[in-house]
Amino acid sequence: MKSLVIASQKGGVGKTTVSLNLAYAFARAGYRTVLIDTDPQGAIGLSLSKSLTTRLGLADYVAGEATVDDALVPTKVDGFAIIPVGTVAPIETQSFGAAMADGSRLRGLLEALGPRFDLALVDTPCGFGGITAGALRACSHAVSPIQAEPISLRSVMQLLEMVKALGAEGEVAGVVGFLLSMLQTNDDASLQVARDVWEMFPRELLFDVSVPRDGVFLEATAAGVPVGLLRRPAPPVTHVFDLVASELARRMELDSARMVDGPQSLLD
Numbered sequence: 001m002k003s004l005v006i007a008s009q010k011g012g013v014g015k016t017t018v019s020l021n022l023a024y025a026f027a028r029a030g031y032r033t034v035l036i037d038t039d040p041q042g043a044i045g046l047s048l049s050k051s052l053t054t055r056l057g058l059a060d061y062v063a064g065e066a067t068v069d070d071a072l073v074p075t076k077v078d079g080f081a082i083i084p085v086g087t088v089a090p091i092e093t094q095s096f097g098a099a100m101a102d103g104s105r106l107r108g109l110l111e112a113l114g115p116r117f118d119l120a121l122v123d124t125p126c127g128f129g130g131i132t133a134g135a136l137r138a139c140s141h142a143v144s145p146i147q148a149e150p151i152s153l154r155s156v157m158q159l160l161e162m163v164k165a166l167g168a169e170g171e172v173a174g175v176v177g178f179l180l181s182m183l184q185t186n187d188d189a190s191l192q193v194a195r196d197v198w199e200m201f202p203r204e205l206l207f208d209v210s211v212p213r214d215g216v217f218l219e220a221t222a223a224g225v226p227v228g229l230l231r232r233p234a235p236p237v238t239h240v241f242d243l244v245a246s247e248l249a250r251r252m253e254l255d256s257a258r259m260v261d262g263p264q265s266l267l268d
């Protein structure tokens with residue numbers, strides 16, 4: 001099983017939105033996908049259902065108080081499950097971060113999930129505290145959303161620096177890309193950031209598509225669903241995540257036993 005951490009130094013750049021919608025895109029594409037929330041605020045839970053915020057989850061597993069099966073929540077989408085963060089009282093945030101920091105507990109969880117899934121996606125809180133450092137240590141790959149606004153570029157350099165520092169200590173996630181998020185094509189400052197990013201980084205660290213700023217994300221959050229499940233037909237922006245998932249599957253060399261390599265006949 002491969003594992004992909006979504007991380008950034010800066011807050012509010014779209015990590016949770018990208019994690020949820022990308023996980024849904026991978027599952028729809030046929031990869032058995034588990035989405036793990038490591039944010040003590042329960043970002044994924046808050047985005048989906050209040051009931052997820054009161055369930056056993058990652059923190060309970062890390063504390064040795066829940067099994068993998070206690071923490072795993074199946075969804076109605078075939079091959080898509082969620083591990084909510086679980087119960088982290090404000091006073092426990094620091095100890096949860098400390099327990100996650102060396103990555104060993106998350107690595108253990110990923111190993112236990114390995115036979116059941118093709119991919120684990122890990123949403124992290126902003127900044128490079130213990131939780132994110134642990135996730136970068138435990139996961140095989142990392143993606144960082146870049147909010148298309150002028151102060152975001154610094155955050156990109158910080159992620160590269162962090163990965164380099166962790167890499168010097170031993171195993172660490174390989175960066176597979178920076179994904180421009182909240183791009184406003186009618187805004188010069190936003191477009192300038194996109195141009196700067198395209199100039200600064202090699203093509204293999206970027207994606208052909210960007211996530212536009214679109215009110216549909218707020219609508220989806222309010223409804224507690226990925227954008228692809230907001231209505232039928234799904235809003236057009238859903239396809240951005242299908243394209244990013246397909247690009248990532250190639251870069252991460254993702255396999256799935258459920259893939260069928262070849263034509264499938266339409267009629268009997």
Ligand SMILES: Nc1ncnc2c1ncn2[C@@H]1O[C@H](COP(=O)(O)OP(=O)(O)OP(=O)(O)O)[C@@H](O)[C@H]1O
Pocket residue numbers: 010011012013014015016017018039043124125126181182183211212213214215217218221
């Ligand atoms: N492409 C987008 N267009 C419009 N709104 C967006 C987009 N992406 C995210 N948002 C909105 O911006 C807010 C922040 O997004 P999100 O929670 O995904 O960021 P985050 O990086 O996970 O934040 P945090 O650092 O607090 O974890 C949310 O209200 C979300 O609905």
Ligand SMILES: [Mg+2]
Pocket residue numbers: 015016017039043124125
């Ligand atoms: Mg978040």
